[in-house]
Amino acid sequence: MSGIPMERPLLGEDEAAALSALAARVRELAEATVLTAVGTAEAAAVAAEIEALTARLAAGRRDAPPFVPSGERRMDRQIGNPVTGALNPLAPPVELTVGSDGIVRGEFTLSTVYEGPPSYVHGGVSAMVLDQVLGMAAAASGTPGMTATLETRYRRPTPLGVPLSVEAKASRVEGRKVYASGTICGPDGRVTVEATAMFIMPQRFVPHS
Numbered sequence: 033m034s035g036i037p038m039e040r041p042l043l044g045e046d047e048a049a050a051l052s053a054l055a056a057r058v059r060e061l062a063e064a065t066v067l068t069a070v071g072t073a074e075a076a077a078v079a080a081e082i083e084a085l086t087a088r089l090a091a092g093r094r095d096a097p098p099f100v101p102s103g104e105r106r107m108d109r110q111i112g113n114p115v116t117g118a119l120n121p122l123a124p125p126v127e128l129t130v131g132s133d134g135i136v137r138g139e140f141t142l143s144t145v146y147e148g149p150p151s152y153v154h155g156g157v158s159a160m161v162l163d164q165v166l167g168m169a170a171a172a173s174g175t176p177g178m179t180a181t182l183e184t185r186y187r188r189p190t191p192l193g194v195p196l197s198v199e200a201k202a203s204r205v206e207g208r209k210v211y212a213s214g215t216i217c218g219p220d221g222r223v224t225v226e227a228t229a230m231f232i233m234p235q236r237f238v239p240h241s
């Protein structure tokens with residue numbers, strides 16, 4: 033079991049907006065760090081300033097990432113999620129919508145911090161995005177679960193720095209198991225990655241009847 037508490041503080045709108053703006057600046061910092069050519073002395077000077085800024089943020093530290101109050105969908109409350117979370121500088125973030133047809137859709141652009149082969153997206157990053165989107169499609173079917181299996185097929189390289197689209201849908205529910213599939217497409221609409229997955233609602237979360 034993880035030592036991180038399950039119970040989370042809920043952020044108000046103003047704090048969520050302020051922390052999301054902070055995360056956006058840190059995302060810019062990450063890309064600037066990967067691409068900088070300022071030289072060793074300037075890099076060391078900036079590192080010292082960032083160390084001081086990190087200490088300022090850590091002066092008020094929570095035990096776990098906070099949530100935001102659930103709106104219509106409980107799955108949207110994890111604002112620290114590494115794929116969709118506005119609060120998480122590691123998240124692109126991918127903004128997702130769930131249609132009345134049960135299809136989860138999103139558009140996103142991945143910067144050079146996600147590079148795998150030169151000029152293309154790292155395959156593990158594509159898998160992470162698809163895991164999240166297929167997981168949300170499973171949750172949208174009414175049975176949220178943990179990823180039991182995830183299979184990815186890399187049809188073509190996924191380009192960095194251009195708008196990508198992702199979508200997924202649950203295909204069937206068998207008791208606690210939900211099967212889902214989805215794709216990432218490039219700006220030309222051609223599929224770059226396909227995925228299928230099976231999610232299982234853990235036995236311990238099934239309400240006793």
Ligand SMILES: CCCCC/C=C\C/C=C\C/C=C\C/C=C\CCCC(=O)SCCNC(=O)CCNC(=O)[C@H](O)C(C)(C)COP(=O)(O)OP(=O)(O)OC[C@H]1O[C@@H](n2cnc3c(N)ncnc32)[C@H](O)[C@@H]1OP(=O)(O)O
Pocket residue numbers: 107163164165166167168171176177178179180181232233234235236237
């Ligand atoms: C309100 C409740 C919420 C609970 C869900 C929790 C989280 C989801 C929350 C929100 C969803 C919203 C959006 C989605 C967001 C993100 C998606 C990413 C999610 C992840 O990033 S998640 C991290 C990676 N994921 C893991 O870290 C899983 C580690 N694992 C386990 O926690 C257990 O392993 C578990 C839970 C999978 C099963 O545990 P269990 O005890 O409930 O299942 P049990 O043993 O009873 O098996 C029952 C039947 O499933 C078969 N079976 C079991 N495991 C299998 C496997 N792996 N492959 C193929 N078949 C499998 C058995 O063979 C049997 O099959 P049969 O019935 O046919 O005999």
